[in-house]
Amino acid sequence: MFSWLEKNPFFFTVAFLFVFSIAGLVEILPDFMKSSRPIEGLRPYTVLETAGRQVYINNGCYNCHSQLIRPFQAETDRYGAYSLSGEYAYDRPFLWGSKRTGPDLQRVGDSRTTDWHENHMWEPTSVVPDSIMPAYHHLFKKDADFDTAYAEAYTQKVVFGVPYDTPGGVPLGNIEEAKKAYMEEAGQIVENMKNQKIKDAFQKGEVKEIVALIAYLNSLGQSRIGK
Numbered sequence: 001m002f003s004w005l006e007k008n009p010f011f012f013t014v015a016f017l018f019v020f021s022i023a024g025l026v027e028i029l030p031d032f033m034k035s036s037r038p039i040e041g042l043r044p045y046t047v048l049e050t051a052g053r054q055v056y057i058n059n060g061c062y063n064c065h066s067q068l069i070r071p072f073q074a075e076t077d078r079y080g081a082y083s084l085s086g087e088y089a090y091d092r093p094f095l096w097g098s099k100r101t102g103p104d105l106q107r108v109g110d111s112r113t114t115d116w117h118e119n120h121m122w123e124p125t126s127v128v129p130d131s132i133m134p135a136y137h138h139l140f141k142k143d144a145d146f147d148t149a150y151a152e153a154y155t156q157k158v159v160f161g162v163p164y165d166t167p168g169g170v171p172l173g174n175i176e177e178a179k180k181a182y183m184e185e186a187g188q189i190v191e192n193m194k195n196q197k198i199k200d201a202f203q204k205g206e207v208k209e210i211v212a213l214i215a216y217l218n219s220l221g222q223s224r225i226g227k
């Protein structure tokens with residue numbers, strides 16, 4: 001029936017592009033729908049969490065961890081509710097990952113605590129005896145990068161319209177206000193940590209990368225959707 005088409009390169013190309021574009025539209029169009037907009041109550045990342053997210057990216061955590069829970073029972077039993085596209089509305093870039101050497105982390109904030117992460121990042125086998133995850137001592141030494149994180153949050157606000165400074169949202173303000181909020185939030189994390197060096201450094205106004213990373217890990221899950 002379509003053999004005439006196969007013999008006619010021009011119409012074949014047109015038909016091919018038409019069919020091909022349907023596949024593209026099916027993937028792209030839903031992203032413009034309301035249901036893929038931020039899910040209700042989703043808040044942007046704070047500056048401290050953004051700094052932690054940068055630590056996560058810089059250290060390549062996504063090479064071993066996904067942040068995407070598929071709608072299969074084996075996954076939802078283990079990791080919690082499956083992922084919705086609207087949950088990633090403020091994730092630039094998204095960190096879905098493509099390999100799970102370790103578990104999915106999209107809802108890790110619902111099950112792990114600050115001191116658990118502290119022990120685990122310092123020495124994974126201290127809390128998970130068979131762990132093959134590397135230890136991350138350097139995160140306890142290096143300072144988190146406030147300036148870059150603030151610049152990123154500010155860019156998200158101005159360029160992408162991420163709702164910072166809206167009622168019920170995350171205040172960003174000017175750089176001094178943002179720094180103050182950053183230190184306060186870091187203080188709450190440090191309070192729940194045991195490492196004395198981290199506490200001493202914080203007294204001197206230093207926020208180590210581990211503090212920002214833990215803030216980020218804690219934000220993964222219900223706390224960012226106001227539940």
Ligand code: HEC
Binds near residue numbers: 061132217
């Ligand atoms: C070489 C692969 C690898 C890399 C890189 C890696 N991890 Fe892991 N991670 C694992 C494995 C394997 C586990 C499971 C064993 C365990 O809990 O330690 C794990 C477990 C975890 C858990 C516990 C999750 C849970 O709910 O039990 C967290 C949190 C975590 N990793 C965070 C990170 C962060 C943050 C980074 C980057 C700084 C990172 N991982 C880098 C392999 C990796």
